[in-house]
Amino acid sequence: MRISTIRRFHAAAVAACLAIALPLQAQAQDYPSRPVRLIVPYPVGGASDITARLVADKLSKKWGQGVIVENKAGANGIIGTAEIAKAAPDGYTIGLVASSHVGNPFSYKNVPFDTLNDLQPVTQTATVQLGLVVNPKLGVNNVQELVALLKQQPGKIDYATTGPGGNPHLFAEVFMQLTGTQMTQIPYKGSSSAHPDLLSGQVSVMFDAVAAVAPHVKAGKLKLLGVSGATRASLLPDVPTLQEAGVNGYAMASWGGIIAPAKVPRPVIQKLNADIVAALNEPDVRERLTQLGADVVASTPEQFDALLRSDTVRYQKLIKDAGIVPQ
Numbered sequence: 001m002r003i004s005t006i007r008r009f010h011a012a013a014v015a016a017c018l019a020i021a022l023p024l025q026a027q028a029q030d031y032p033s034r035p036v037r038l039i040v041p042y043p044v045g046g047a048s049d050i051t052a053r054l055v056a057d058k059l060s061k062k063w064g065q066g067v068i069v070e071n072k073a074g075a076n077g078i079i080g081t082a083e084i085a086k087a088a089p090d091g092y093t094i095g096l097v098a099s100s101h102v103g104n105p106f107s108y109k110n111v112p113f114d115t116l117n118d119l120q121p122v123t124q125t126a127t128v129q130l131g132l133v134v135n136p137k138l139g140v141n142n143v144q145e146l147v148a149l150l151k152q153q154p155g156k157i158d159y160a161t162t163g164p165g166g167n168p169h170l171f172a173e174v175f176m177q178l179t180g181t182q183m184t185q186i187p188y189k190g191s192s193s194a195h196p197d198l199l200s201g202q203v204s205v206m207f208d209a210v211a212a213v214a215p216h217v218k219a220g221k222l223k224l225l226g227v228s229g230a231t232r233a234s235l236l237p238d239v240p241t242l243q244e245a246g247v248n249g250y251a252m253a254s255w256g257g258i259i260a261p262a263k264v265p266r267p268v269i270q271k272l273n274a275d276i277v278a279a280l281n282e283p284d285v286r287e288r289l290t291q292l293g294a295d296v297v298a299s300t301p302e303q304f305d306a307l308l309r310s311d312t313v314r315y316q317k318l319i320k321d322a323g324i325v326p327q
Helices: 002-030 047-063 075-086 099-107 143-152 167-179 191-200 210-218 266-280 283-291 301-321
Strands: 036-040 067-071 093-098 119-128 130-134 158-161 184-187 205-209 223-227 254-261 294-296
Touching (some): 036 047, 036 075, 047 067, 047 119, 047 283, 075 093, 075 099, 075 119, 075 254, 099 254, 119 266, 143 167, 158 167, 266 283
Parallel strands (some): 036 093
Antiparallel strands (some): 119 254, 130 223
């Protein structure tokens, strides 16, 4: 009698698990059955936007469904990311964020989502180096000349950012900490918004993605003094790293990654990961991202989750050490 009861209980438990698991598996097999939104919380034309459009094109062809890239820029990515976090957890709204995403809770007050608990990782797409560029009118030719000028004129030289806590801001803050210099921040809505003033000399200095500034550097309109990573950028291999240029201890890189609302079913996340990783590993996508100065990563969700958590701790310290007061 007792054994029979246990068996019935076990059978009921198995049936209950199957009742939950089978519909989820079926949902993943049928996914996507309609167009998918890929939100980019940054302006058109940046590295995140270009990466998203490359991935969207491959997914559209594979799925036979539209993947619509929507740019929802503002507040260093918070506006667009909030829309991702609040979307229905069905996999039909996903997004692509940059590494400054994990620093937003420490740079802004009242962020309307929890970066770790209201969103879940799909895959890290790539890592990207930033370059230190100056307008030629500034009259410096290398990092040491820039440092000397900044020490002569503390706080009098402007640098462009994409807003408090964004990568251009944090990378510049670390540079100033390591060199004992001071500049004045001029925030813009995005890199593309800052470039006209940078090119005209309205602002003199900026940290930005190497690919974004490379055309202006090659045209002689900007000078690239150094790159942020531990190794030289393949896009402009003659440019030294900031470490090589004399900024001891400087080695930083940005990253991009695909995220989804927290409660999207695991089978859908696994399908998204598999298909996006396949897209990133296609030769033409890799070649285009290399041209953008990016190194493809194409990680598992678990690997991306570990990065999100470790970088949350790192960015919190960077922002605190920089004395950034949440706005």
